Amino acid sequence: MTKPWRKIAPDAFDALPGQLGVFEFADDGEQVVYIGCADARSRFGLRSAMADALIRCPAARGFRIEVTTAYRSRFLELLMAYRAERGAIPIYNDAVPGLGRLSPG
Amino acid sequence: MPSRGWGGCHRGNQMDLSLSEEQSLVVAMVRRFVAQEIVPLELSLDTDADELPREDYARLRAKTEAMGLYGLDIPPEYGGPDIDLMTRTLLAIEMSQHRAGLYAPCYGVFGGAGLAQLFEASEDQKARYLFPTLRGEKKGCFALTEPSGGSDPARAILTKAVREGDTWVINGAKIFISGADKADYALVFARTDTDRGRGGVTCFIVDTDTPGFHVRRVVHTLRAARYATELGFEDLHVPHANVLGEVNKGFAIANDRLSRQRIPYAAGCIGVAIKAHEMAVEYSKTRETFGAPLSSRQAIQWMLVDNELDIRNARWLTLEAAHRADRGEDFRKDAAMAKLVASEAGGRVVDRCMQIFGGYGVTKDFPFERWYREMRIRRIGEGPSEVQRHIIARDILGASLR
Numbered sequence: 001m002t003k004p005w006r007k008i009a010p011d012a013f014d015a016l017p018g019q020l021g022v023f024e025f026a027d028d029g030e031q032v033v034y035i036g037c038a039d040a041r042s043r044f045g046l047r048s049a050m051a052d053a054l055i056r057c058p059a060a061r062g063f064r065i066e067v068t069t070a071y072r073s074r075f076l077e078l079l080m081a082y083r084a085e086r087g088a089i090p091i092y093n094d095a096v097p098g099l100g101r102l103s104p105g
Numbered sequence: 106m107p108s109r110g111w112g113g114c115h116r117g118n119q120m121d122l123s124l125s126e127e128q129s130l131v132v133a134m135v136r137r138f139v140a141q142e143i144v145p146l147e148l149s150l151d152t153d154a155d156e157l158p159r160e161d162y163a164r165l166r167a168k169t170e171a172m173g174l175y176g177l178d179i180p181p182e183y184g185g186p187d188i189d190l191m192t193r194t195l196l197a198i199e200m201s202q203h204r205a206g207l208y209a210p211c212y213g214v215f216g217g218a219g220l221a222q223l224f225e226a227s228e229d230q231k232a233r234y235l236f237p238t239l240r241g242e243k244k245g246c247f248a249l250t251e252p253s254g255g256s257d258p259a260r261a262i263l264t265k266a267v268r269e270g271d272t273w274v275i276n277g278a279k280i281f282i283s284g285a286d287k288a289d290y291a292l293v294f295a296r297t298d299t300d301r302g303r304g305g306v307t308c309f310i311v312d313t314d315t316p317g318f319h320v321r322r323v324v325h326t327l328r329a330a331r332y333a334t335e336l337g338f339e340d341l342h343v344p345h346a347n348v349l350g351e352v353n354k355g356f357a358i359a360n361d362r363l364s365r366q367r368i369p370y371a372a373g374c375i376g377v378a379i380k381a382h383e384m385a386v387e388y389s390k391t392r393e394t395f396g397a398p399l400s401s402r403q404a405i406q407w408m409l410v411d412n413e414l415d416i417r418n419a420r421w422l423t424l425e426a427a428h429r430a431d432r433g434e435d436f437r438k439d440a441a442m443a444k445l446v447a448s449e450a451g452g453r454v455v456d457r458c459m460q461i462f463g464g465y466g467v468t469k470d471f472p473f474e475r476w477y478r479e480m481r482i483r484r485i486g487e488g489p490s491e492v493q494r495h496i497i498a499r500d501i502l503g504a505s506l507r
Binding site for chain 1: 469
């Protein structure tokens with residue numbers, strides 16, 4: 001994801017779309033600390049999925065989103081790309097069993 | 106739904122529309138399994154999920170093993186259940202009757218054969234790839250299609266393999282390859298003779314951790330959960346011992362798979378169509394408009410009639426193809442007809458059912474929108490409709506249309 005980071009403020013998520021999609025949280029240094037997705041079980045799409053995920057990411061200071069109906073494959077792609085670059089998935093993400101390998105080259 | 110009782114088995118040279126006692130039992134068992142084990146689990150999964158949590162997968166796999174139905178596509182001599190293709194097709198119709206059923210029938214708890222081509226591998230290759238795959242220790246992927254085209258693999262294969270002593274060096278690219286990012290090995294088709302068309306393609310078994318094997322990117326499609334990948338090969342060194350079959354005879358390996366795959370592929374479309382139709386029939390009886398149930402409207406009745414016709418037509422052709430294959434007859438044209446009719450009919454049925462459900466039909470509260478997206482892909486995957494018509498026309502006219 002290459003969109004600019006937006007600051008996490010108390011009401012930062014209120015105006016977010018209720019659509020399905022993927023999101024990233026970053027720390028003060030704009031390093032990705034969590035990659036998430038709003039799937040079809042989320043109550044208000046990205047808005048509620050991000051609010052729920054923020055609880056587990058105390059170091060998160062910035063966010064960016066991408067609305068997409070291919071939320072699951074995009075979520076896995078972001079995780080794989082992150083791991084290909086850094087050697088591990090973001091610190092607040094749980095292990096994803098069977099996560100594939102990318103070598104973008 | 107009345108049509109669910111129709112199955113089809115073969116006695117002598119004739120197709121019989123009734124199931125044998127054994128088929129009835131096994132079909133009923135799988136139908137019950139889908140209704141009692143798979144459908145309830147889907148309530149807690151994302152609507153686009155195509156995998157079960159590991160503990161659920163392990164629990165259900167143990168059940169299919171206890172049922173004697175694990176590894177449906179594994180030949181009996183390798184430990185699979187001894188069922189004919191007709192019965193396998195009937196089961197595929199049942200196994201797809203849930204939300205993820207088209208591309209993840211029963212979430213894989215009935216197992217799979219992996220890559221059937223490996224049954225023809227050398228003993229050494231079987232030991233290194235086939236048996237670990239059957240034990241669930243290794244995964245493989247099938248890498249045929251290239252950016253230059255998928256429907257005409259004999260000409261479109263531009264990936265090159267050049268022999269250097271006991272090693273082959275492969276360079277090129279593949280696209281729309283499922284599972285490559287999780288695979289331990291890939292069956293890679295490469296051109297080994299530039300002057301011989303389909304007679305110049307060889308199949309290699311390639312370990313995916315070999316330097317030069319790259320999974321370049323995820324290819325996003327209408328399917329939200331399962332994705333394809335794009336592969337790149339840069340000076341990929343593969344030992345000659347990893348040639349599957351014979352040099353320059355890889356196209357026959359690919360082609361055989363493409364024909365065989367079309368029958369269960371068609372069956373999956375039929376299963377989803379049956380389930381969608383079943384839901385629409387029930388809904389039309391309870392949903393009222395202008396003071397009367399939808400089912401009283403001729404416009405709805407005709408949609409349901411067309412569904413019934415589409416399903417029966419597709420099922421007949423698909424079971425006939427399975428019947429011919431079981432009898433050892435040439436079934437290439439029949440498999441093409443089954444794939445063509447079932448994938449197109451399935452799309453029409455799901456579309457009509459969405460229409461009957463109105464606004465609800467397009468929500469993620471119901472499975473129709475997923476089936477609609479995935480069914481559209483079925484008209485392209487495993488050979489698009491136009492290629493199936495090409496195969497049928499070639500058979501009718503008794504000549505090559507190349």
